[in-house]
Amino acid sequence: MTDESADVPPRRGRPRSTKTREAVLAAARELLLESGYQRLTMEGVASRAGASKSTVYRWWPTKGVLVLDAAADEIAIGSVPDRGTTEDDLRSAIEQLIETFSRPLASIVIFAAITTVEADPEMAAVFREKYVYPWRLTAAQAIERGIERGDMASDNTQFILDVIVGTVFQRTLIIKEPMTEGLADHLLGLLIS
Amino acid sequence: MTDESADVPPRRGRPRSTKTREAVLAAARELLLESGYQRLTMEGVASRAGASKSTVYRWWPTKGVLVLDAAADEIAIGSVPDRGTTEDDLRSAIEQLIETFSRPLASIVIFAAITTVEADPEMAAVFREKYVYPWRLTAAQAIERGIERGDMASDNTQFILDVIVGTVFQRTLIIKEPMTEGLADHLLGLLIS
């Protein structure tokens, strides 16, 4: 009878402090909500968390990595379910987008991840790989089911995705006035023939 | 008999140097294309232009103002003409957007103006007032003409504007892969019933 979980790495040295980790992430969240992404500094996070700069840099080499970690729960968007009808599927997708983009912390971090490509391409890449592509894949599948059923006003999946994401992004993160209520209905009216 | 042009201030002292002004704007354009908006520094612009920092700050109090001035010609988008048919009008609007967003310098500056709200709200405000609203107004008029003719798939003007701008922004400035050719046709197919 052998140990079944033999693939556990043999941890050595002082283990990482959960307390410090959470203090740093909490400090990052607070400062994001107070001052935004640009004005957040690694030094400020360390200070607010009662941690040292070296500890912060040891685990989060850049600001982008840090805030993606700090807001991970809020950013997570899940995947688009298969509810049986095209309208229900697309409505799910659109409402997931609207809901996620409307969370205060998530909106700040997502906006930063998208718009800071130039200064921090790695942040954008991590964000895409981890959050955007998985959702986009299931959303594309939902759209393709709709196309097969003959329900869609366009047969170009990528284009429809761009319409949905672009419009919701525009309305919720750029033009910030509400109108979010009717947004899903308007989009469905346009996309479903 | 009074002075006809009473609003002309009696300029005294050394007049502003056109040469310096143009050297600074040219330096800003070069650095934008070489390094992007974030990595551009006022210090770098002054140095490249052979000007002093105080001269740069005298005329362009912030990086945003400077960059909008430097790219003014490329950013100008004009207004949506009245060509007689809904399709022609909308196609004009969409192609103006695509064309403008595709110019190298304009794309950098517009992207910065839209996404830097947090760090430089004034830049965003100036950009909206001077470039976005005028175009958006004539685009809204074109859409309303289409609604009156009964050509549009939706009767909500602001929503349609968000679809157009959001989709084009998404495709040209966020997801940078081409497909720009078919974009106008796809959008027209969706928006015109």
Next chain:
Amino acid sequence: MTDESADVPPRRGRPRSTKTREAVLAAARELLLESGYQRLTMEGVASRAGASKSTVYRWWPTKGVLVLDAAADEIAIGSVPDRGTTEDDLRSAIEQLIETFSRPLASIVIFAAITTVEADPEMAAVFREKYVYPWRLTAAQAIERGIERGDMASDNTQFILDVIVGTVFQRTLIIKEPMTEGLADHLLGLLIS
């Protein structure tokens, strides 16, 4: 009639602030006396002086350069005069050494300059060039005058210099107990035959 002082360099830009310069040097002196050379930090000096780090680094690139400047007056040892008799000349030399090594600030800085060679060879080099060699040259001349007169107990100038400097250094900077009063007489008794 032409301008006689045409060789004045044409000063450009904002002139250096004398006030800041003196505040930094005074802060350095205070911290040297309070904490010693090793514990003095550039950051501490800037802070105490109400100056910024960049200003300190602009003018004094290393700690060694800064403290040599801060203590310049106290370190200056002059040169050995020619008083006519060997005894008077040597007594002058020895008393200059003792007096200089006994000043609180000078002793700290000289000790640092001598003993930090390994970590900051430039400081040691500047110190030697500017303060040690000039004095050593005139002291050597005084010794040679004594040798020519047949007054000296040894005819090796460098050796006698090492005896004088080594003994005074040993007594005043290493073994710090007094006995400094009789030191000059004892040395003269030994060196003059």
Next chain:
Amino acid sequence: MTDESADVPPRRGRPRSTKTREAVLAAARELLLESGYQRLTMEGVASRAGASKSTVYRWWPTKGVLVLDAAADEIAIGSVPDRGTTEDDLRSAIEQLIETFSRPLASIVIFAAITTVEADPEMAAVFREKYVYPWRLTAAQAIERGIERGDMASDNTQFILDVIVGTVFQRTLIIKEPMTEGLADHLLGLLIS
């Protein structure tokens, strides 16, 4: 048969590793010779020795203590013998000094021990107690024998000690050019009447 040495404390747990101890001391010696005292770090010694920092700190609380331990053999200077004549005794003393100060490792450590008082007074104290005073005591006795015999040019023992130590220190550790050969003779010529 019982344990004969009952006064040995009943050691428990893992015994100290002789191998590790020697690896650390050897690493310290290597790094002293390669980089000098200032640039030697506890971290570097641990790393070179394949030991952990905590092990190094457990047994050698400071860099000074470690380095004195690592160079103990080379630093040891013995005591001044009584050879019967003043000249032989003093020559022994001076040559012991010169020889010790000329060993590469010893010169580094002694120089550090003497000049690091400010930063590490404990190191200086340990060095004085363990190496300086014992030798100084026997050297003083040799000098006093010379004074009693009427051989010395001065009757102040401490002063003569300072002349000897100061001059040799000056010549071998500060001014590093040779001339060490004639040094003992020159000193004897001066000190013996």
Next chain:
DNA sequence: ACTTAAGCGAGACGGTACGTCTCGTCTTAAC
């Protein structure tokens, strides 16, 4: 021609954050 006033370059200045480094302490699991 002479005065006046703004433009301009150079560059010093106080700040602030950067990311790196070493320090000496602490916390584990393995031995």
Next chain:
DNA sequence: GTTAAGACGAGACGTACCGTCTCGCTTAAGT
């Protein structure tokens, strides 16, 4: 109890830009 590993708080390092501030020189328009 000792060890290797290595996380941790602390704090200085030297650099880069920020936006402001003197300076002395230049350049015209108004006298």
